[in-house]
Amino acid sequence: MKLDLDAISVSIAGRPILDQVSLTVHTGRFIALVGPNGSGKSTLLRTVYRARRPDAGTVRLDGRDLWSMSAAEAARHTGVLMQEQHSGFEFTVAETVALGRTPHLGMFDRFTRSDRAAVDDAMTRTGLIPFRNRRVGELSGGERQRVLLARALAQQPRLLVLDEPTNHLDIRHQLDILELVRELDITVLAALHSLDLAAAYADSVALLDAGHLVEHGPPEEVLTPTAIRKVFDVDATVHHDEGTARFALRPRCVCPDQPCRWSCRTRRHTPLTEAADAR
Structure with a gap:
C-alpha cells in the first residue's frame, strides 16, 4: 500500500506542531521518522492512524483520502503499534491477538475459519504459539510488545504504523521486534529514537525538526554528521x-x-x- 502525506499541518492549542510536511512511502518500503523530542514524529503518525485530523493537507492510501473512509475501513488497512499500549492483562495471548480481527467483523458476526487462521498466522510469525494460553500480565515487556504486534498483524494490514516500538525494551527485544517487522514485506512507517536502528532497518529516513521535514532519503545520505549536529545539537x-x-x-x-x-x-x-x- 502506498502512503502519501501531502502538505500536512497540525497545530495544538495554537502552537504549530507540523508545518506542511509532505512524504511518500512506497508500497513495501520501511520508512523511519527520526528527530528530537517535539519534532512532530508522533503527531504525524497520528494523522495516519486517524487519531488526529490534520488542520491542512491530505493523507492518502493508494490514492484515496484516508479521512473520507469509515473508521472500520481505515483500520482494516492500517495496523498500529504505539510506544505505550495497555491491553487487558487478564486476557490470554490468543484472546488479545484475536482483537485484531475486530475491524473485519460486524456487530453480530462470529469468528470464521479465516479469522482463526489470521490469528494463528500472526502468533506464528511473532513466536507466540507457545504462549497462546498465558495471561498477558504474566509476560515480560518484550513478550507483551510482541503480543501487541501480533494483534496488529492479525488485522492483516497493508500499512503498519509504529510509534517508538522499541521504547523501554532491552537490546535483544529491540532487535527481535524490528527483525520481525522487516520480514513482513508490507509498507511500514515507524518513528524511531535510535539512529543506529533506523540506519540498520529502514529503506529510507525522514528527518524532522520543529515540525519541518529537513531531509528524506537513504540513511547514509540523510544521517550525516552535519545534519545530526544541526538537528540534534x-x-x-x-x-x-x-x-x-x-x-x-x-x-x-x-x-x-x-x-x-x-x-x-x-x-x-x-x-x-x-x-x-x-x-
Missing part, C-alpha cells in the same frame, strides 16, 4: 560497517579551540587557568 562520527552506518554521538563541542584540547564530556568547558584559580 550533538557531534557525531559515522562509521560504515558492511553497508550499515553506526553512530558515535557526543555532546556538541563549544570550545574556542578547534580541535578541542579536552575530552568533550560537557556542553561547556572551564579553562584550566580558571579552574586553578577556583581552587
Whole structure:
C-alpha cells in the first residue's frame, strides 16, 4: 500500500506542531521518522492512524483520502503499534491477538475459519504459539510488545504504523521486534529514537525538526554528521560497517579551540587557568 502525506499541518492549542510536511512511502518500503523530542514524529503518525485530523493537507492510501473512509475501513488497512499500549492483562495471548480481527467483523458476526487462521498466522510469525494460553500480565515487556504486534498483524494490514516500538525494551527485544517487522514485506512507517536502528532497518529516513521535514532519503545520505549536529545539537562520527552506518554521538563541542584540547564530556568547558584559580 502506498502512503502519501501531502502538505500536512497540525497545530495544538495554537502552537504549530507540523508545518506542511509532505512524504511518500512506497508500497513495501520501511520508512523511519527520526528527530528530537517535539519534532512532530508522533503527531504525524497520528494523522495516519486517524487519531488526529490534520488542520491542512491530505493523507492518502493508494490514492484515496484516508479521512473520507469509515473508521472500520481505515483500520482494516492500517495496523498500529504505539510506544505505550495497555491491553487487558487478564486476557490470554490468543484472546488479545484475536482483537485484531475486530475491524473485519460486524456487530453480530462470529469468528470464521479465516479469522482463526489470521490469528494463528500472526502468533506464528511473532513466536507466540507457545504462549497462546498465558495471561498477558504474566509476560515480560518484550513478550507483551510482541503480543501487541501480533494483534496488529492479525488485522492483516497493508500499512503498519509504529510509534517508538522499541521504547523501554532491552537490546535483544529491540532487535527481535524490528527483525520481525522487516520480514513482513508490507509498507511500514515507524518513528524511531535510535539512529543506529533506523540506519540498520529502514529503506529510507525522514528527518524532522520543529515540525519541518529537513531531509528524506537513504540513511547514509540523510544521517550525516552535519545534519545530526544541526538537528540534534550533538557531534557525531559515522562509521560504515558492511553497508550499515553506526553512530558515535557526543555532546556538541563549544570550545574556542578547534580541535578541542579536552575530552568533550560537557556542553561547556572551564579553562584550566580558571579552574586553578577556583581552587
